[in-house]
Amino acid sequence: MTVYVTILSTSQELLSPFYRFDDELMESLFGYSSSYKTQDRNRTLSTLAKSNSNAPTQMFILDPRKSQNTAIVLRSLAISRKGILDAVLDGQGLSVETLERLTKIAPTKEEEAKIIQFSGNPDQLADAESFLYYILKAVPTAFNRLKAMLFRSSYDCEVLQHKEQLQTLERGCKELRTSGLFLKLLEAILKAGNRMNAGTSRGNAQGFNLSALRKLSDVKSTDGKTSLLHFIVEQVVQSEGKRQALYRKHTLHISNVEASNVNRAYSYSLMQQEADKEYTMLGLQVLGGLSDELSEAKKAASIEYHNLITMCSTLNAHVSEIRQIVTCCGNTGSGGFINEMKGFLEECEGELEVVKEEQTRIMELVKKTNDYYLSGASKDNMVNPFQLFVIIKNFVDMVGQACIELKRKVEKKNVGGEAVSTTPPLSPSKRTPLRFPNFDLYFLSNVSETSSSSQSEDDF
Numbered sequence: 001m002t003v004y005v006t007i008l009s010t011s012q013e014l015l016s017p018f019y020r021f022d023d024e025l026m027e028s029l030f031g032y033s034s035s036y037k038t039q040d041r042n043r044t045l046s047t048l049a050k051s052n053s054n055a056p057t058q059m060f061i062l063d064p065r066k067s068q069n070t071a072i073v074l075r076s077l078a079i080s081r082k083g084i085l086d087a088v089l090d091g092q093g094l095s096v097e098t099l100e101r102l103t104k105i106a107p108t109k110e111e112e113a114k115i116i117q118f119s120g121n122p123d124q125l126a127d128a129e130s131f132l133y134y135i136l137k138a139v140p141t142a143f144n145r146l147k148a149m150l151f152r153s154s155y156d157c158e159v160l161q162h163k164e165q166l167q168t169l170e171r172g173c174k175e176l177r178t179s180g181l182f183l184k185l186l187e188a189i190l191k192a193g194n195r196m197n198a199g200t201s202r203g204n205a206q207g208f209n210l211s212a213l214r215k216l217s218d219v220k221s222t223d224g225k226t227s228l229l230h231f232i233v234e235q236v237v238q239s240e241g242k243r244q245a246l247y248r249k250h251t252l253h254i255s256n257v258e259a260s261n262v263n264r265a266y267s268y269s270l271m272q273q274e275a276d277k278e279y280t281m282l283g284l285q286v287l288g289g290l291s292d293e294l295s296e297a298k299k300a301a302s303i304e305y306h307n308l309i310t311m312c313s314t315l316n317a318h319v320s321e322i323r324q325i326v327t328c329c330g331n332t333g334s335g336g337f338i339n340e341m342k343g344f345l346e347e348c349e350g351e352l353e354v355v356k357e358e359q360t361r362i363m364e365l366v367k368k369t370n371d372y373y374l375s376g377a378s379k380d381n382m383v384n385p386f387q388l389f390v391i392i393k394n395f396v397d398m399v400g401q402a403c404i405e406l407k408r409k410v411e412k413k414n415v416g417g418e419a420v421s422t423t424p425p426l427s428p429s430k431r432t433p434l435r436f437p438n439f440d441l442y443f444l445s446n447v448s449e450t451s452s453s454s455q456s457e458d459d460f
Helices: 023-030 038-054 064-076 081-090 096-104 109-116 127-138 142-178 180-196 210-218 228-251 256-260 268-287 295-300 305-329 337-373 376-380 387-416
Strands: none
Touching (some): 064 096, 064 127, 127 142, 142 387, 180 228, 210 228, 228 268, 228 387, 295 387, 337 387
């Protein structure tokens, strides 16, 4: 066990007479000398005080705190003053990290003027002021150049990211128009909506607003045990499972006669239940591919609309600013900064013009996709056209979760080993129908009100 002792005083006179130490024993055990070297201590302190008094007084031009922070940044750089100056003159040679640090310590215009006009002994300047004096005296536009070099270093990454986002939007729009699984789900939802709204003005809809997809899980059956979303997912899973089972039987050349040779007396219900399980598992595999079919559309949901539409104008503004910096630098001075930046700016302007045209084309495609799926007030009130992709992503995630729950339900039945009935299942006409009250409150289905023709391509 370790014991920590706090010593309040080194003066032995302050100790209780019951706790005096045997100095000779302590010296022999720990090398401690009872006669403290007071003279040596005083001599050391005197030497330190003398050296401090002889140290030259540093001169500060910047605010002392800013000067100290600047000096800390400079000490963290793995490059000499001369290396920085050479890079500023040549317009290259510094890493992005170094450029970011240097631009963060850039002095204000007033501070630059004070440093350049300093007429005293530069050797007396503090570390930060000494560096700034050295750089600005050689190249007065040094920090503008560093800013231009930083933009050049980050430009490729920003433009590449912008291009990738435009490609994601284009592929996402294409997925929404061509995904077979997604269209099957929409068809099932439309049929369910028309069935629930039968006998009303909404009961013969040509399509529905996609914003209603977010409400499907809110619509509960009268017994409260299932939602409309789960009901539709289960129906689509069964349908797709049967389709897959028939396809497999066809490819394996299994005839209906062979299937009927099974002992009917054994258990018609068992056959039907096994078939239902097979359909469900096959259908879940099919519907599980929905996320992959709409992967780009889901990715588009994370794109920030304002940043994307302003990216080109922002980059062009930076290009114009850098061109002004190059113009101010003129053709004076050594190094290749001017030529380096001129060539870079010409490439930027040409590339940004092409990117801007591509952005215009893809944003028009996004608008058409919104027109295809969203109608009426929902479309007109949507400030962010990328909200469509957010709706799709949320819907796909909801379907995925419903599939997981359905799979657990099937697996639970298998593990439970429920008794199998030999009674044939009820015919569809005798089954108790699920009812979803007030469906029209959640489901906007009458697209005909906002569409001039029910046969247009904008209708399902």
